[in-house]
Amino acid sequence: METLKIGQTKISWLNGGVTNLDGGAMFGVVPKPLWSKKYPVNELNQIELRTDPILIQKNGLHILLDSGIGNGKLNEKQLRNFGVYEQSSIEESLKALGLTVTDIDIVIMTHMHFDHACGLTKWKNDKLVSVFPNAKIVTSSIEWEEMRNPNIRSRNTYWKENWEAVEEQVETFESSTVITEGVVMHHTGGHSDGHSIVIIEDGGEMLVHMADLMPTHAHKNPLWVLAYDDYPMDSIQNKQKWIQYGQSHQAWFIFYHDAFYRGIKWNDEGAIIDRIERKRD
Template structure:
C-alpha cells in the first residue's frame, strides 16, 4: 500500500496456529468463534507478517517473524508452525535483500516476533540495520522470569547487539516513523506510528493483534499486564479511528490494513486483504 510518499508491504515471516482460548483469554469461546476462524483442535491461525516501510531513502522492518530453521521439531508441533519465514523471497521480489534494511523496530521480543532476528549461529539477519527495542523489554529479554522464559529465547539473541539502540517512552526513528512504549502484552511492549503527507497508520502490536480483538476487554491470556492492555486500547483505538489512521496487523490471517468507520467506531470502512 501507499502511505503518502511511503510504501508499506507485509512480508511472510511464517505462521503459527495457537490455542484460541489462549488468544482470547477470558472471552467465552461461543463469542470469539464468531469473529475469527478456528480449526478442529481449537487453534486459530496467526501468521507473522513483518511490516516493511520504505521511505524516500530508508528501509524499515517492524518485527521479524519466526525465522527459518530456528524452531525445533517440538516447537514447530507445539506452536503449529506449518511453514517458516519467506522473507528472503519476498524481499527478492522487491529487488531487495536483508542487507538493504536500515532499521529493525521491535514491538516486543516474544519468539514469534524475534526469532527472525538471527540465524542459528546468532548472526544478525539484517546485518546492516540499527535495531531499536524498548529498554525494559530488552532487559527482560536478557533475564526472563519464570513465566516469560518460555517466549524470550536465548537463541534469538545475537550480534545485532552491536547495532542496538534502546529507548524509554518514545523515539522518532525517522521523520514520520515513531515507536512508543505501551506495556500490557509485555512490560516493554511498544507500538509504531507511520505518517507521510497527511496519511497515517498505526501498528499496535499484540495489544491489538487481530481485528477480532477490537473490544478493549478482549485481550490474550499471554498478556502479562492485561489491565494495562485494556487501558491502552480503551484510550488509543478511538483516537486513532477519529484521526483517520490505518490499523496495520502483523497477526491477522485476513487483513493487513483496516480503517474503521468513524460513526460506528467498530464497522470496517475500508480494508486491504491478505488474499
C-alpha cells in the same frame, strides 16, 4: 504481496511464516461462542496467526517492523506445539522488491517474544549470526532488559538465541522514539512490560500498528485481551487510548498476525469503511 501507500510512504507485507495457537489463550476470558464468531478456529481449538514483518519504505530508509518466525530456528517439538506449518521466506519477499537483507537499515521491534524475534538471527556454519547485519535494531529499554533477563514466566518466550548474536546492533528508548520523520514508537506495556506500538504518518494520512495489543481485527474490543498478556489492565487502557486516537484520525490499523486482513480502517462508530485482505493460496 500486499502493499499500501500513504503520501510517499510504502508499506509491504513480507512472508514471515505462520503459527496456529490456542484460541482460548489468544482471547483470554472471552467465551469461545463469542470470539469464534469473529475469527475461525480449527478442530484443535487453534487459530491461524501470521508472523509477517511489515516493510516500511520512507525517507530513503528500509525499515522492518518485527522479524517473523525465522527459518530453522525451531525444533520439531516447537514446530508442532506452535503449529508452525510455514517458516519465514523473508529473503524471497525482499528479492521480489529488488532488495536483500543487507538493505535493511532499521528493524523496529514492538516486543521480542519468539514469534516476533526469531527472524533476527539464523544458523550459519553452526553459529547464530544476524540476519540483518547492517540494521540498527530498536526496542524499548524495558523489553531489552527482560529479553536478556527473563523471569520464570517470560523465559519461555525470550530466548538467548534471538538476542546474543545481535546485541551490538540494539538501541533502546524509554517512552517514545522517532525512528525517522513520520515513524514513531510508543511504549505501552500490557502484552509485555516493554511492549510498544508504532504510528506512521505521511501526506495527511495515518497508520496505527497496535502490535499484540490488537493482534487481529477480532481483538478490537478493548476488553478482549490475551491470556498471554502480562499486564492486562495496561493492555485495556492502551487499547482504549490508541484505538480511539486512530479512529479519530481515520487511520489504517495494520496487522502482523492477522491471517485475513492486512489492514482495516474503522470510522468513529466502529464500522469498517476500508480494508486490505490478505491474498490466500
